[in-house]
Amino acid sequence: MNPRALRYFLAVVRAGSVRGAAEALHVAASAVSRQVAELEAHHGTALLERLPRGVTPTEAGRILAEHAERQAEEAAFLEDRLRRLRGAPQGTVRLRCGAGFLPDLLENGLAGFATAHPGVAYRVALGTTGEILRAVAEGETDLGLAYNPPAHAGVVSRRLAPQPLAALLPPGHALAEDGTPRPLRAFATLPAALPPEDHGVRRLLARVEADEGFRLSPRLETEAFELQRRFVRAGLGVAFLPGFAALEELRAGQLVAVPLADPLLRHATAHLLARAGRRLPDAVERLAGWLEGRLAALS
Template sequence: MNDRALRYFLAVVRAGSIRGAAAVLHVAASAVSRQVAEMEAACGTLLLERLPRGVVPTEAGRIIAEHARRQADEAALLQDRLQRLRGAQRGLVRIRCGAGFLPDLMRHGLAGFSAAHPGITFQVVLGTSDSILKAVAEGEADLGLAYNPQAHPEVDAALVTRQPLVALLPAGHALASQRRPLLLRRLAAEPVALLPADHGIRQMISRVEADGGFRLLPVLETDSFELQRRFVAARMGVAFLPRFALAPEEAGEMTAVPLADPLLAEAAAHLVVRAGRRLPEAAERLRDWLAKHLVCCRPG
């Protein structure tokens, strides 16, 4: 199995189709299909299961894909070490994160780190907790920032910090002066903004609603954290976000009130990496910087 064959096969597994991999690799689909066929002939077994819409790896294919990921990691480490021997302080760090992390990541993470390491560049892609874990596990991202994700066998948490979900209330709201955390059901009569049903935060809220036998009154559903904050600032109602998702300049327009429901109070921010992977120096330095400087990495 040469490097090209492994690279093509890994692209197929990541894209979920021959055509998708060909588009990423900028080659003809026939060239990718030929490489896969030759690998299957050499292994004496099928590596991909053909489905009506795309492909998934067989058990043998998963083993090959894992080998290909390790090869790609080692190649990146080799390039990184050679650059350092030449005195070059360069590198690309690929980050996947939830949208709520963006204000914190830019203001307290990348801005200071970039000033201290001007040769290092970044690729930031937004996603759900599940897609963040998948990208880190498959080597498509070096670092991930996810809010209350499920456990993943191929992902390790470099840092887990308790970051409770809070209710964002318009400034001057009658409940904003409460000294004790609120139960979510206290807000059942309030107009609220909620994330889509497939979002992890919405699923946590739905679980509390189901357990408590009540329903919130959503007047806005959006996957935009900024729009949710603007909803509250416009005094249209209440939103539910982790405290670190509140931009400092908006603090005077809204009040963050802790929620008492255990599921919401125990939520946590995770800084994640691929299990067993040796990170290139640039990613390693950024991981340590984020753990030290991000607000979401300080106990809430």
């Protein structure tokens, strides 16, 4: 099979459209369509199902995409081994994570690793839990950092650590005086800063709300954890985050974390994710080991 055709086809599957693949590859859409058509003619079967908006792989297309992904990974692994013969680790490591991991990742992870391994670069993207799992499973990213992700057949947890969800309040608040764990229901009347409904933290909260028969009082909805923390610091209400997502403010005494007593929230975990069965390039493997031992989220 034509390696270029495989590469173009894999880009179509990842992007969900020929036009999106062409933009990612910086080629004309007609060139992508031609390569896909040649692959379908070579195998004598349709590889893509054309939809009103974009495309999705057929069963044969999914099998071919998995083969193309393995080939791309093996080629990258070979190139990495050859680079290692030339000296120190090099290359670009791709990471995708939730926004709450960013301060921890930069300060406790990448800063020290960059000093120790100056030949390695990084490409960091944000995503929801579902987007992180998909990107890791489909090889779009090398490592993922996710909060309480569901099980996924194509993804393994390199490391996980308990990271209970806590209620963040300003110092001196009546509900934070003695540090006693409190049920989520205790905060139902306070104005709350919450992430969007499709966010992993919001879904955890929603499950407790449904089980216990009450509703929180959202005053601010935002994906930006920094904005949620500032909402609390301004005395506007409460936010619900794991401790590592507000480490700086907690250490400085600007916020107080009240443990939540609900079992579902108390047993939440942070995960470092990689694709199941993949042999990681040297730079990725080294960074994974570094993050496992240094991130507050994984300690």
